[in-house]
Amino acid sequence: MTAADEKHLLHQxxxxxxxxxxxxxxxxxxxxxxxxxxxxxxxxxxxxxxQDAFVRAFxxxxxxxxxxxxxxxxxxxxxxxxxxxxxxxxxxPVAVEFPDMLPVGSNGAGTRxxxxxxxxxNRALETLPALxxxxxxxxxxxxxxxxxxxxxxxxxxxxxxxxxxxGLRKLRRTLSFLKEETE
Amino acid sequence: xxxxEAEKLMYEYVRAELDPGQEAKVKRHVAECVRxxxxxxxxxxxxxxxxxxxxxxxxxxxFWMNLHxxxxxxxxxxxxxxxxxxxxxxxxxLPRPALRWSIGTGVALASALVLILWWTSVxxxxxxxxxxVAVPVRSGDEAQRxxxxxxxxxxxxxxxxxxxxxxxxxxxxxxxSRELVLQGRTLQLQHMDxxxxxxxxxxxxxxxxxxxxxxxxxxxxxxxxxxEIRQRNLLIKVRMAETTLAGSAMLRNYNSQ
Numbered sequence: 001m002t003a004a005d006e007k008h009l010l011h012q013x014x015x016x017x018x019x020x021x022x023x024x025x026x027x028x029x030x031x032x033x034x035x036x037x038x039x040x041x042x043x044x045x046x047x048x049x050x051q052d053a054f055v056r057a058f059x060x061x062x063x064x065x066x067x068x069x070x071x072x073x074x075x076x077x078x079x080x081x082x083x084x085x086x087x088x089x090x091x092x093p094v095a096v097e098f099p100d101m102l103p104v105g106s107n108g109a110g111t112r113x114x115x116x117x118x119x120x121x122n123r124a125l126e127t128l129p130a131l132x133x134x135x136x137x138x139x140x141x142x143x144x145x146x147x148x149x150x151x152x153x154x155x156x157x158x159x160x161x162x163x164x165x166x167g168l169r170k171l172r173r174t175l176s177f178l179k180e181e182t183e
Numbered sequence: 184x185x186x187x188e189a190e191k192l193m194y195e196y197v198r199a200e201l202d203p204g205q206e207a208k209v210k211r212h213v214a215e216c217v218r219x220x221x222x223x224x225x226x227x228x229x230x231x232x233x234x235x236x237x238x239x240x241x242x243x244x245x246f247w248m249n250l251h252x253x254x255x256x257x258x259x260x261x262x263x264x265x266x267x268x269x270x271x272x273x274x275x276x277l278p279r280p281a282l283r284w285s286i287g288t289g290v291a292l293a294s295a296l297v298l299i300l301w302w303t304s305v306x307x308x309x310x311x312x313x314x315x316v317a318v319p320v321r322s323g324d325e326a327q328r329x330x331x332x333x334x335x336x337x338x339x340x341x342x343x344x345x346x347x348x349x350x351x352x353x354x355x356x357x358x359x360s361r362e363l364v365l366q367g368r369t370l371q372l373q374h375m376d377x378x379x380x381x382x383x384x385x386x387x388x389x390x391x392x393x394x395x396x397x398x399x400x401x402x403x404x405x406x407x408x409x410x411e412i413r414q415r416n417l418l419i420k421v422r423m424a425e426t427t428l429a430g431s432a433m434l435r436n437y438n439s440q
């Protein structure tokens with residue numbers, strides 16, 4: 001969908017067209033789900049977050065000025081709802097426990113090593129401060145550009161770059177046992 | 184270049200996403216700075232060890248279709264219909280505060296007059312009750328039924344097990360397809376919005392393929408039909424049409440009460 005098409009649909013949706021809003025949902029629900037899943041790691045929770053995000057977007061369509069794209073706006077809502085969900089589940093700092101040393105072998109998807117690696121990575125991500133986690137997940141794991149991330153989380157591109165570097169450095173240190181195991 | 188500037192560009196440097204000028208600056212700084220050399224080594228190591236895997240997202244159409252339906256239902260139930268409020272639109276039309284006061288007073292007086300008229304009409308002696316007749320909107324019901332049956336057919340075709348070595352018996356699907364072709368064309372003759380008209384045309388193309396004279400289909404033939412259903416997002420569109428029609432029906436019922 002082109003930006004012009006999206007703008008047109010958005011205008012129709014603002015005028016009350018439920019079908020136009022349905023088209024916007026159709027275009028953005030998959031990436032929105034991916035973002036939510038990255039944060040909460042749970043299929044049902046991600047589904048609920050996406051659903052909630054679109055309902056909120058629909059309720060606030062009138063106030064949406066369209067400075068950024070509809071996608072940027074909806075991903076911002078998804079990110080905030082995901083973090084709220086995590087906060088609700090876990091209050092206070094997360095205790096990270098690594099049960100055993102992880103042998104890092106081939107990168108074949110679906111192997112026991114990779115499943116373990118994903119588990120450890122998710123736990124390590126949970127230890128990052130909210131802003132760093134947002135930036136690392138969106139920029140590195142979801143592949144959004146620095147500019148897009150800055151629009152989604154409403155900060156400067158410089159802030160995105162700084163928090164990306166710090167977040168990744170912290171991840172590297174949290175996951176340093178991976179390196180020790182292979183040496 | 185300072186440490187802080189170099190750190191900001193480090194990620195893009197490792198991924199070779201910087202323009203040549205910036206890349207050269209970072210390279211020069213790193214060559215002279217032990218701290219940044221260490222940071223760069225750590226970052227490279229992390230990116231090598233932690234592959235970016237795609238999210239374990241469901242592939243099946245039914246998941247996305249259901250999610251879409253849930254969202255649309257939630258917005259229909261919980262979302263306040265957008266559109267500009269009457270008060271705001273009136274407010275925007277009024278240019279100056281002084282004028283707003285005078286118009287406001289006028290509106291208040293007019294409202295009071297309407298209230299008095301309503302009061303007198305309510306307390307007037309009542310005549311015999313006026314009989315109302317509920318007129319069913321047939322085309323809406325027919326369209327709902329058409330989309331519901333089309334959805335069942337598409338879901339059946341999409342989820343059907345395909346034996347690679349034997350032909351698939353589609354007698355029941357063909358019968359339904361022929362009926363739906365007729366229903367769809369009848370609906371298109373009635374007053375329809377352009378979106379629904381286009382959707383029925385797309386569905387008609389699929390139904391025509393399914394209701395081909397032969398009774399059985401080979402696996403590749405059926406796969407072609409399925410691909411067209413997927414490429415045109417027909418299941419999602421049919422769900423959307425159903426949701427929209429259900430919303431209109433609810434509105435009709437509400438208004439007729």
